[in-house]
Amino acid sequence: MERYRFLRHTADAKFQAFGTTLEEAFINAALATASLMWDWEKIEKKIEYKVEVSGKDLMQLLSSFLEEIIYLLDSKMFLLGFPENLRIEKKGSLHVLKALFKGDKYSDKYKIHGDVKAITYNEMEIEQNVHFMVQVVVDV
Amino acid sequence: MELKRINDYTWEIPKEGDMKVPALIYTSAKLLESVRRDMTLKQAKNVACLRGIQRKSYVMPDAHQGYGFPIGGVAAFDMDDGIISPGGVGYDINCGVRLLRTDYTERDIHERRAQLLAEMSKAVPAGVGKGGITRLSRNVLLEVCAKGAEWAVENGYGTREDLERTEESGRMEAADPSYLSPRAVERGIPQLGTLGAGNHFLEIQKVSEIYDEQVSRVFGIDSVGQVLMMIHCGSRGLGHQVASDYIRLMENKFGIRGLPDRELINAPIRSQLGERYYKSMSAAVNYAFANRQMIAHWVRDVFAKVMGSSEGMSQVYDVCHNVAKFEKHKIDGKEREVCIHRKGATRSFGPGREEIPEIFRSVGQPVIIPGSMGTASYILVGTSEAEQLSFGSTAHGAGRVMSRHEALRRFRGEQIKQEMESRGIELKSTSWKGVAEEASGAYKDVDEVVKVSHKAGLGKLVAKVVPVGVMKG
Numbered sequence: 001m002e003r004y005r006f007l008r009h010t011a012d013a014k015f016q017a018f019g020t021t022l023e024e025a026f027i028n029a030a031l032a033t034a035s036l037m038w039d040w041e042k043i044e045k046k047i048e049y050k051v052e053v054s055g056k057d058l059m060q061l062l063s064s065f066l067e068e069i070i071y072l073l074d075s076k077m078f079l080l081g082f083p084e085n086l087r088i089e090k091k092g093s094l095h096v097l098k099a100l101f102k103g104d105k106y107s108d109k110y111k112i113h114g115d116v117k118a119i120t121y122n123e124m125e126i127e128q129n130v131h132f133m134v135q136v137v138v139d140v
Numbered sequence: 141m142e143l144k145r146i147n148d149y150t151w152e153i154p155k156e157g158d159m160k161v162p163a164l165i166y167t168s169a170k171l172l173e174s175v176r177r178d179m180t181l182k183q184a185k186n187v188a189c190l191r192g193i194q195r196k197s198y199v200m201p202d203a204h205q206g207y208g209f210p211i212g213g214v215a216a217f218d219m220d221d222g223i224i225s226p227g228g229v230g231y232d233i234n235c236g237v238r239l240l241r242t243d244y245t246e247r248d249i250h251e252r253r254a255q256l257l258a259e260m261s262k263a264v265p266a267g268v269g270k271g272g273i274t275r276l277s278r279n280v281l282l283e284v285c286a287k288g289a290e291w292a293v294e295n296g297y298g299t300r301e302d303l304e305r306t307e308e309s310g311r312m313e314a315a316d317p318s319y320l321s322p323r324a325v326e327r328g329i330p331q332l333g334t335l336g337a338g339n340h341f342l343e344i345q346k347v348s349e350i351y352d353e354q355v356s357r358v359f360g361i362d363s364v365g366q367v368l369m370m371i372h373c374g375s376r377g378l379g380h381q382v383a384s385d386y387i388r389l390m391e392n393k394f395g396i397r398g399l400p401d402r403e404l405i406n407a408p409i410r411s412q413l414g415e416r417y418y419k420s421m422s423a424a425v426n427y428a429f430a431n432r433q434m435i436a437h438w439v440r441d442v443f444a445k446v447m448g449s450s451e452g453m454s455q456v457y458d459v460c461h462n463v464a465k466f467e468k469h470k471i472d473g474k475e476r477e478v479c480i481h482r483k484g485a486t487r488s489f490g491p492g493r494e495e496i497p498e499i500f501r502s503v504g505q506p507v508i509i510p511g512s513m514g515t516a517s518y519i520l521v522g523t524s525e526a527e528q529l530s531f532g533s534t535a536h537g538a539g540r541v542m543s544r545h546e547a548l549r550r551f552r553g554e555q556i557k558q559e560m561e562s563r564g565i566e567l568k569s570t571s572w573k574g575v576a577e578e579a580s581g582a583y584k585d586v587d588e589v590v591k592v593s594h595k596a597g598l599g600k601l602v603a604k605v606v607p608v609g610v611m612k613g
Contacts, residue, residue: 060388074326075323113574115336122401
């Protein structure tokens with residue numbers, strides 16, 4: 001199964017990410033978001049950040065999760081290589097996601113080719129048929 | 141969807157369903173084609189359904205699909221009964237444009253264009269992941285957000301005259317940085333004094349045509365061939381975080397049921413959350429003013445270094461493109477305060493408005509409309525008619541017609557650079573991919589956009605400028 005696929009959108013970037021589980025689809029959505037800015041496969045996994053976010057619904061959870069990538073870039077100059085140990089649980093009325101972001105601090109050896117300003121709810125979809133699919137439009 | 145043609149430059153979507161007011165689109169037959177292809181009109185209708193909306197949901201000539209509100213959307217809401225919406229301002233709060241004049245002509249700088257750009261790219265950090273030159277403490281950052289461009293001037297960046305020639309004098313008084321989240325502050329600290337990426341740029345331009353000599357002289361634009369400097373950037377990660385924070389807070393407080401689009405989440409202006417958003421947004425507006433003030437100062441330094449002097453490089457004006465404000469407008473014959481949202485739109489006040497600097501009060505405010513990379517930009521002047529037509533607003537740029545993804549398929553960065561160089565335009569960028577994404581072919585025709593603004597009366601043409609050197613973020 002492909003990880004993610006970009007679709008047409010006038011102003012912003014729109015992608016669908018896939019997974020056999022919801023967790024896998026979220027991981028691939030993170031990689032799709034990172035791919036708009038850098039080549040995540042080329043990032044060394046030297047540094048890690050524990051990430052924990054929550055949402056009242058899955059869409060809020062997804063947007064908060066993807067925002068972590070931008071927040072860590074802006075505040076720590078951290079480039080995500082891969083989100084490991086990703087788990088999604090229900091706690092009361094909240095969905096909680098925990099993951100370990102592995103990657104490296106930005107330096108001249110890495111090439112950054114784009115910017116993601118924000119994650120939007122525009123045309124956001126989270127679907128489960130045979131597999132899971134999440135669709136996101138990000139503001140670039 | 142029913143679309144009623146009012147005249148050559150105005151179309152209306154009559155009130156239907158949950159719409160509280162009609163939607164009015166300023167466009168031309170030519171531009172309407174691309175507007176109809178995406179979600180712009182549907183989004184304008186959605187805005188017309190929001191509580192407390194006054195007169196009409198307006199769409200500017202450069203409009204394209206946004207999230208929630210269209211880009212190029214203008215809407216005003218009743219102060220007591222209306223709402224304020226982060227999606228009506230956009231993620232890049234106070235993304236805007238600053239224009240500096242110079243005493244140089246194109247001939248003076250022709251041989252040194254490449255050097256000017258090279259020095260600018262050293263002086264002004266650009267691109268993703270690039271930190272600023274100054275490392276600020278949290279307290280200083282909060283002061284920047286409280287005082288805006290005034291903070292920058294107090295700290296040696298530019299002059300008091302610059303402040304006078306900035307929308308809001310470079311400082312929104314309503315700002316209260318204590319409402320910024322720790323994350324917004326953390327993202328703001330390393331990025332002050334940086335250009336960013338995407339469609340942000342510095343451009344060395346020359347005046348190519350003057351349409352209104354009297355007004356252009358008031359603006360400091362004297363002759364064809366004169367060199368100008370344009371700075372386009374915004375509030376960086378801090379502003380984006382404010383938008384994301386308040387979208388979430390408003391969702392959790394008010395829920396999303398009944399909203400035609402989740403990005404239209406809003407709060408009553410008079411609610412605690414509405415007021416906090418306004419004060420936080422104002423803090424982000426100030427951050428962006430300070431950002432452009434610092435960059436303008438470095439640009440002057442570069443001219444002083446390369447050309448020998450930066451004398452005469454006074455500011456023409458600095459305008460916001462993404463903002464919400466409380467303004468007085470005449471509605472049904474009565475003057476009332478309303479909360480205006482301009483998302484991808486420029487304020488376009490005519491003569492006499494007390495908000496515009498005294499030097500411009502007899503002619504109207506300068507409106508600065510950047511084109512796309514390698515194309516012309518325009519200087520317009522605000523009109524009194526615009527207050528009735530669009531709450532004193534007009535277009536803010538060319539407006540995209542093609543996705544970045546599609547642009548990447550169709551254009552090559554290297555080729556675009558060559559093509560621009562063959563037209564005498566130097567280009568410097570941190571990324572070829574970024575160049576391809578911003579190719580002018582991916583944008584609406586800015587000439588057509590400003591023509592509609594002029595003909596519809598939203599803002600009148602004063603001068604056309606063309607690039608001679610571009611530093612893309």
